[in-house]
Amino acid sequence: MSGSFLERPRFSCSLGGALAAAGNIQNVAPILHAGPGCAGNFAWSNNGAAALAVTGPCLGLNVPATNIQEKEVVFGGLDRLREEILNAAKIIQSELYFVLTGCLPEVIGDDVESLVAEIAAQGLPLVMASAAGFKGDSFHGYEAVLKTLIAKVIKPARVKDDKLVNVFGVPPSLNPFWRGDLNGFKELLGLLGLSANVFFGPSQSFKGLTQAGKARKNIVVSSLYGLEAAELYQEKFEVDYVLAPYPIGAAAAERFLTVVGRALEIPRRKVKKAIEEAGQRHYDYLEPLVDVYNDMEAQRHVLIVGDVNYALALTDFFSQDLGWIPELTVITNPLSPEEETRVLKNHIDLGGLAPNRLIFESRLSYIAKAAKNVWGGPGLTYWDSKQPVFVAGSSLERALAAELSATHLSLTYPIANRAVLTRGYVGYSGGLRLTEDVVGAFIANR
Template identity: 40%
Template sequence: MSKFVERPRYVCSLGGAVGTIKVLPRTVPILHAATGCGGNVATALNQAAGYMGSGYCAGQALPSTNTSEREIVFGGEERLSEQIANTIKLVDGDLYFVITGCMVDMIGDNIHNSIKQFNGGKARVIGAETGGFRGNYYKGYEIVLKTLFQDFVEKNPAKDKGLVNLWGVVPIQDVFWKGNLTLIKDLLVKLGYRVNTFFGEGETLEDLQNSAAAALNIVVSDTFGVEAAQVFEEVHSVPYITVPFPIGDHGSQRFLRAIGNALGIEKAFVEKVIKEEQARYYSYFERIADVYSDLDLQRYAVVVGDSNYTQALARFLADDLGWLPGLAVVTDFLDDEQKDTVRGQFNGYESGIEAEVVFDTDASNVGKYIARHWGQSRGQRYFEGFNPGFILGSAIDRDIAEKLGVPQLTVTYPISNRVVLDRGYAGYSGALRLTEDILSVLVGNR
């Protein structure tokens, strides 16, 4: 049984659905939900996501039936049909995606009755039930992907050996998703593949529609998009692999080798790509050698956030930067099996560092785990403690950082104290951005 969440770092499945559809090219979300659901999630999908903006047709522009008491009592299907028809008339899109809120799901409106009326029309209309009680943002991402795979991706038995699909980097909830997709795509291109990222730069809906031709679905996550990839496999016979989100040299090496393995790429070629990437990476990474050693910039660190980021950040800090990330707080909703998988991603560090991994959704507990892990000062003369410390987490974790007097960088959702455009932290180049951002916090506050 689930419990309450103190300062949640995600919105509901409806929010996840809006967020996912919002950034899909030429796709228009249509909300069938109570008055307020659209407006409610709008700020979380904008200001809390590095000020990503309203998007093409979301924010206040998001079409919504604004269901109220009358429809709750008498049913809202008629109103939905009217809303879909008028949305197509008014809003320029290639795909219209109907999603629902709690109230509509609970009164049992059947959106598919309304959607059916638009079958065969010029506009493509699909839909899914996404009421917020179904789960958090990631659930919405998962539902939207599954629906797209079932109802939008065209069947294609012929497979293109040079084409792969990329999933698991969750748009908006990973505030750096667009930059990250570009960076991961770059790595796969270096391995000799063409890559659909769907939500990244230069993507089209046709890429999605034709994605059943891919040789492999690569889910860059052990938790997000996995169920959807299973659906893709069932419906379109495209196998999938899951691989941890990579940041930095050590994470990216593992990533590239795993992909090489899955695609049957010659080992020597993968190693050559890694060597080239390393050469560029360390030509920049070495620049900080002076400041790192002169100012003793090695830190104890805590990473707080989702299961994609925490494992990637911890490995980068431990194995690339040579820090001591002793504690990782994973804030997702996970079942026991998922927790085991996630825990496994914190193993096998080259540095031999071991992080304590805790699963907790409540923001106030972060401080308690820090105190438990490093001990709490009682004014004693000789004391180990979380010092010098650093917190990599969300804007919510600024409070505990301030309380403990340690520097903090916001890299996980919500990110309301930074503006994020095309920045990404994935792979080799992304890790250089991350190094810049982390060390800038330290050198800027001396």
């Protein structure tokens, strides 16, 4: 990734990611110590990007915030923050108040950590995470919140629960399907008799979260997000982690179960049985589609654009479950060369994708160029047009899809044109849902 700017960034800043994370933990109230527009900015961002999921009880413009002004920039913002925290405790009902600091207090040097420690010592359940926008993107903020949970909120447990694991690597909002996906992970791990803490969303209680220290193993489902948190966890609780790439669809679910089963030393026969049964059930549901799927020649050439988790998982799904041809996969996270290498190394199987068909690029103008290299052709009578095309990307790729005469479906952030509530694509059932959505997209006028 070169250049002096990002084009239509596919994430917000650290504070945005941290707010999406902390604000989506049950009964937790974030408190922003930041400039006056940050909360509104994130709410409006969600409007155009998070598949219509804009607020929660203590998100959007409900979130307590210091709305720092010139006075605080000049004289420091700690007095204002103290007042805000104490009044928030009176007005807002919460089991944990979670201060998140943005750009301004970090540049002016507010010692928020000491203030938070002082107030917490008086008995208010209060923690903080540093999430200045200039320190990183939303994924950084997600990680910062996880690390605070591990350092301050999750209690150590002497006795481990053999059947309990923690799942790291699914950032709320940044993955518009996060709620459904987290349920998908629970379902998938349930096939091995495991239960999972997922930390975020309606299916995770706050009490359960504080007891996550009982987990026997951490499962990191991303080659980028949640790894630092898992390292910190290992340091603090002496529980190690396994990296199991994001599983969308049946083929990936099989690999996921195999990796997790091996890491947890679950008997191979048991894992194999679970895989056989789940696969059978999956295809019991898929089978009726086979006739029409075949007769309409539903196989497609596909352009995939998304973040590390989804771009690779979708490539797997299209390639291995549907038998499509991934012509170009674009990973849109701005990464250092070392991170790019790590991502590729950590991913087990690229679904037979030729290496030159995978690029790291976030600018749509460059993605369009790369796509034209694949689909632009001499226009001769006899040449492989690589049609029909399917674009699995964000809402930003709609104009490009139209240029390629492709069907488009929004599957990665930002998503402006789908409403997502329970929908998720993880695992076997996720693969079935994705099949429905993908086929539904190109038969809309049938």
